[in-house]
Amino acid sequence: MNTMTKTLSAGSGSSAAAVPKVRVRDRILDTARGLFYRYGLRAVGVEAIATEAGTNKMSFYRCFPSKDELIAEYLREQGRGYWDWWDAAIAPHAGDARRQLEALFDNYMTLTCKDGSRGCSFGNAVVELPEGDHPGRRVIEQHKAEMRGRLRTLSSEAGATDPEALGDTLMLLMEGGYLTRLSFCSQGPISVAGKAVRTLLDAHIPAVASTARTVRAASSKRSKA
Template structure:
């Protein structure tokens, strides 16, 4: 049972803050785009589901592309906030920290709500490499590579850090892809063990 929280002096009778119009639109679009696809969901559907006027949507997001990019930017923000939280809570020993991040990925992709990596999904939906959403998805992949390289750089004795980084990136991408089709029983359950084997192989070279 949660403890009773007493209101601060002078706040009695003040309504709790509500979700802003922008956040309501963004959260609705984020949910719909992830479940049904950004191309498949029209602006009218987002307006209807969020309960706001179309003029309000366009006040905050001048185009559907702008809304898609805003959704991906929020996905990006939440992803790396989660990554940083895992890093802060994990054992600082380099291999233990790598395992902590990979275990987090396994839990994420094994969730019943998982419907693929939102950034990989976007690259499938938008073929134009110059589309702003696809550009952002590429930036996200590059950031994942950079963070994996940071983990690899902290492991002593690795013979080829670039190669190991690319191998780990391939494993993570594979976990995202296979889990979308095979669900919680996909091969992502071997992600940590396979990564360990790759690290061990590099240490023996």
């Protein structure tokens, strides 16, 4: 019996009893989130998800027309959680885009290095979804485009001389960090991501822009006080 089978067998008898008031659809989605992230999209079948969620395949297909649609919804749910995390990470530094970028990567390192992290849900999923017309593939492409746009916008607001190049470089660093987390765990190259980000920001943002940013941030704090 493999590890996943053991996990499913251990949990299948208690899931429904533990959360009897949760809708079947929500139970299925929540179960799929854990299994997909841990084992991958292809390794987990409909029957395994239904069993772990305390239901059956008939109920599964009443909630989701297909496994592909469940995958797409799983990715949309992961995306909503990701943007909640992103917004919370930069919120304390409103008006200071450089500090927001630094805080974003500091929080990213903590998130990526925590126990149980399997890297980026979207990066892992895109490897398993080569079909361009798969509904999950479209969710991934939209998510990554949004990430790229946000990093470019923050780079521009921070005063970068070439915000598109800086934003894309930061995205490459973030994406690569997720992958090395799978290979090296918490003691790998990801541990220098924060230092690398600050080096990039120093190289792309003129000193005059950094000074002006500091003045604006201080002024904003005084006005709020």
